[in-house]
Amino acid sequence: MTTSPDTRVLEAGVMMKAEGLAKSFVLHNQGGVRLDVFSGLDLEVGRGECLILAGPSGAGKSSLLRSLYANYKPQAGSVLVRHDNTVVDLCSAEPYEILEVRRRTLGYVSQFLRVIPRVPTIDLVVEPLTVRGVDPAEARERAGTLLARLRIPEALWGLPPATFSGGEQQRVNIAMTFVQDYPILLLDEPTASLDLENRRTVTDLIDEARRRGAAIVGIFHDAEVRAAVGTRSYDLTERKAA
Amino acid sequence: MSARDPLLQVRGLTHRYGRQVGCRDVSFDLHPGEVLGIVGESGSGKTTLLKCVSGQMQPSEGEVAYRTRDIGTVDVYGMTEARRRMLMRTDWGIVYQNARDGLRMKVSAGANVGERLMAIGERNYGHIRNEAVDWLERVEMDIGRIDDLPGTFSGGMQQRLQIARNLVTKPRLVFMDEPTSGLDVSVQARLLDLIRGLVGSLGIACVVVTHDLGVVRLLSHRLMVMKGGRVVEQGLTDQVLDDPQHPYTQLLVSSILPV
Numbered sequence A: 001m002t003t004s005p006d007t008r009v010l011e012a013g014v015m016m017k018a019e020g021l022a023k024s025f026v027l028h029n030q031g032g033v034r035l036d037v038f039s040g041l042d043l044e045v046g047r048g049e050c051l052i053l054a055g056p057s058g059a060g061k062s063s064l065l066r067s068l069y070a071n072y073k074p075q076a077g078s079v080l081v082r083h084d085n086t087v088v089d090l091c092s093a094e095p096y097e098i099l100e101v102r103r104r105t106l107g108y109v110s111q112f113l114r115v116i117p118r119v120p121t122i123d124l125v126v127e128p129l130t131v132r133g134v135d136p137a138e139a140r141e142r143a144g145t146l147l148a149r150l151r152i153p154e155a156l157w158g159l160p161p162a163t164f165s166g167g168e169q170q171r172v173n174i175a176m177t178f179v180q181d182y183p184i185l186l187l188d189e190p191t192a193s194l195d196l197e198n199r200r201t202v203t204d205l206i207d208e209a210r211r212r213g214a215a216i217v218g219i220f221h222d223a224e225v226r227a228a229v230g231t232r233s234y235d236l237t238e239r240k241a242a
Numbered sequence B: 001m002s003a004r005d006p007l008l009q010v011r012g013l014t015h016r017y018g019r020q021v022g023c024r025d026v027s028f029d030l031h032p033g034e035v036l037g038i039v040g041e042s043g044s045g046k047t048t049l050l051k052c053v054s055g056q057m058q059p060s061e062g063e064v065a066y067r068t069r070d071i072g073t074v075d076v077y078g079m080t081e082a083r084r085r086m087l088m089r090t091d092w093g094i095v096y097q098n099a100r101d102g103l104r105m106k107v108s109a110g111a112n113v114g115e116r117l118m119a120i121g122e123r124n125y126g127h128i129r130n131e132a133v134d135w136l137e138r139v140e141m142d143i144g145r146i147d148d149l150p151g152t153f154s155g156g157m158q159q160r161l162q163i164a165r166n167l168v169t170k171p172r173l174v175f176m177d178e179p180t181s182g183l184d185v186s187v188q189a190r191l192l193d194l195i196r197g198l199v200g201s202l203g204i205a206c207v208v209v210t211h212d213l214g215v216v217r218l219l220s221h222r223l224m225v226m227k228g229g230r231v232v233e234q235g236l237t238d239q240v241l242d243d244p245q246h247p248y249t250q251l252l253v254s255s256i257l258p259v
């Protein structure tokens, strides 16, 4: 039952590719209503690119991003990811393989912070690094630098983020992902609940990630942020009609 | 054979109690360090399945294969009873819902931990005592109570003791049936944090049966949903919880079901 390494290839520079992707929901306990969100969707992101997902509310932007993270289960298609020297199809990979890809290759910032309860903020940011074998002292140093840059007061670092403000929680969320240099980043409105200053900081972080070669797919409500970080755009409105 | 090969392979496992079906045609692989959560309504066959895959009860049909450290993959029910017991002592741990099933109530806390080491051949009393103390500390128990009987402990402490007793032999695979139920919410939370920390840092593979979706969200990498003895859905934990496909899983997740 172990899956063999996916033999499909990605062209040079391409980090992630969705092919024939379809997502629908059947609400079995609400009369079996079926929602078709998208189908036959093809999309590709390369190194150093930031692809903006566009479309009105309900168009399926978040559903697509979650499908690219294997948090949602697409009904058809594949999501190929360049992972180390292999290509993994997240739609057919075993759970432990998906988790391996998420640990080192694929970062995701969700709209809302969902973390392990009771764990202090600093540990939440340190953990992704120590899990990968980074020296604990160095990991703490990097985590602290990033939290400071995101203006999380040091007095809060020892506390779990459950009681933090919306904006603080969102910045912790961002720190947990940006503390390591993921080759691929998926961002669902990471700047939504931030004030101007923090929005600028996050915009800078995203742009720095892209410049070092990250492939990014993002959803941003703010036109200014879109203009600052995006290199290309993909509209989901047209997909809906298909 | 690589470290990524499955530790446990379960195929077509069915168990009947007379005409009553406990679980039906269950198959899965468990990889090293992987935590599998099993959820489902009362009577759906979770405990039956756990007993069958953990060597405690021979299934009516199907196979359970385990990859040993040294002699390759073995058929858990194809070996002699004595060898299976040895395997369970050296490589596996079992944490029961009711601590009384997993502890020896007539010997001290220290002896409960120490006797597991003796069972695998450890004879040096000093070493056994040190290990027992070390493990009681790791599960955050008061060392001053090392000579007390388990019956004098609270429910949460009894579960901690059970965990120490199981982990002292450095198992590769631990089975837990409702390890936190029946405890106060705050005690549950601390126990869960402890289990998460230990399982993660030691890289132990785990099968955890629970009613509580919060427990699986926190502990398990993979999730299996059972109903009427069958597995109706399985996959990556967050995917199954956030995008459930089966009507029963949708009901469970939307918590329309009274727990």
Ligand SMILES: Nc1ncnc2c1ncn2[C@@H]1O[C@H](COP(=O)(O)OP(=O)(O)OP(=O)(O)O)[C@@H](O)[C@H]1O
Pocket (backbone or CB within 6 Å): A025, A035, A037, A055, A056, A057, A058, A059, A060, A061, A062, A063, A064, B242, B243
């Ligand atoms: N887990 C789910 N179960 C059922 N339906 C869902 C689920 N997630 C999303 N949907 C539905 O899919 C459709 C697309 O939602 P999605 O959140 O992807 O849109 P969006 O483009 O991100 O919108 P917004 O800009 O408002 O965030 C909506 O009709 C939504 O109700």
Ligand SMILES: Nc1ncnc2c1ncn2[C@@H]1O[C@H](COP(=O)(O)OP(=O)(O)OP(=O)(O)O)[C@@H](O)[C@H]1O
Pocket (backbone or CB within 6 Å): B017, B020, B021, B022, B023, B040, B041, B042, B043, B044, B045, B046, B047, B048, B049
């Ligand atoms: N020793 C037994 N003899 C006869 N039937 C049994 C026995 N043990 C379990 N069963 C039956 O097998 C089915 C599965 O039981 P099991 O204990 O595996 O369920 P479970 O999912 O663990 O439930 P719970 O969540 O209540 O612990 C039930 O219908 C139960 O009545």
Ligand SMILES: [Mg+2]
Pocket (backbone or CB within 6 Å): A061, A062, A063
């Ligand atoms: Mg959205």
Ligand SMILES: [Mg+2]
Pocket (backbone or CB within 6 Å): B046, B047, B048
């Ligand atoms: Mg049970």
